Amino acid sequence: MRDGSGWRLLAPALLLLVVAFAVPVGLMVPTSVRPYVPLVGITGGFTARHYVKLLTDSYYLEIIGRTLALGLTVTAATLVVGYPVAFFLARTRSRWRNWLTILVVFPLLLNLVVRTFGWMALLAQNGLVNQALRALGLVQSPVKLLFNFAGLLIGLTHIFLPFMVLVLIGAIQNIPRDVEDAARVLGASWGGAFLRVTLPLSAPGIVSGSILVFVLTISALVTPRLLGGPTYQVMSTLIYDEFLQRLNWPAGSAQALLLTVIVLALVYLSGRLARGTGARA
């Protein structure tokens, strides 16, 4: 094949990604080191102030810490809740299997605002969750489930659970059933075979699913905004307010770049780990 034809076919996509993605993201770097004067705007010159503030001011550190803590807990929750589901869907011979999988996919395709709105209705003071808790006699007065960590954890776990399940299904399907059967024949208990054979062999899926969910959680904007309100901030909502409310684009750019660096570092690590586990398996 002629060499030029490949480039001609690539040109539209490449042009789009460079002009409307790489350049705009790159331009945030110079913006993030510009001084910002309230009521005046962005001025000339150079300052590292936005980065220093972001990494030393306790207000920002709390938001960064909260974002990362949320990422970790949501990841752990989706893993624990989702693993048995993935295991079932990967191993079942039921003729309903594809449709059960579609049931997991459905929330993923449903509008994110709609799903989050459902959780607002569920978690409100007089919402269904509180009604149920009171009917069961578990609590006397309504539990606060909105605008705090608990609410974000419940909602975000719901939003990102399908991703974890789908990644794990792929990983578990790749493990030949024979390996488990062999362990059983050789005298391992079901639990022993699971812990020492199935679980370690699904490690690549656990790692990539976990990093995916962590990255999605710390990047999420809509769900934290609606379930956390304007006061319970995470990094994404902070960036949102910085750009649209406070109009401090330099500080917002610094925050956006920090979030990007964290995400890219994790994606890079994920690739390294995937190659590592792949080589050993």
Place this chain on the structure above:
Amino acid sequence: MTAERLRAWLLRGWVALVLGYLMLPVVVITLASLSRTSYLTVPPRGLTLGWFAKVLADPEYVSAIMFSLLLALVATAGSLGAGVAASFALLRRRVPGGAGIAALLNAPLVFPGVVVGVALLQFFALIHLNGTFVGLALAHMVITIPYVVRAVTATLQGIDPELEHAARVLGASGPVAFFTVTLPLIRPGVVAGALFSFIVSFDNVPVSIFLLGAGQMTLPVKIFTAIEYGVDPSIAAISTMLIVVTGVGLAVAERWIGFHRFV
């Protein structure tokens, strides 16, 4: 054997519980949309379809739906054209630096949406493209093209390049061979990519919200801001419409191309 059976039933019970958890908000919204009350309540008090009528008679909602559909169609057409061509070039033509280019095409998938949004907000302001439909459509193509590339690449990898070669040997030109041999073979991937692209564009908030100009409004951003102003059953009604459309669309896509294979 009884321990085995017990384990199987426990696992099934857990799966049922989790699927219930996944469907919970969907059920709650649908129920809430039928309530006669002017506030959101579950279970609904009295049944009415009035909130659906109210939404469909609201010009703001109707124009937001139309705008979102138009934007998603334009974005999908663009990312489909550029994405199919790029996937084909990366797999079938030797392009130096192909791995790096593939990484760039997939990058918008891993970048936080809010970062893409603010980056384009600043860039479009700089080149005077802010608040325009062109800018918004370009932004949506950027965030949808990875889905097209992924789905098309996955299908194209399973197609023997010799089939297209054979067509060329028999006298077909490059484009004719592509459109009559390769394209029909990768159709499931193209359809899946187009569906993903459409859904991603139609659902997007974090990029759109920074780029919408005066008089422009997409449906999800409209719902998002409506919720911030105060919740009533009309929001549940428009949400229920999206639930029904998504559910029916997914069922059709599953029967048509086996959609779950592409997720």
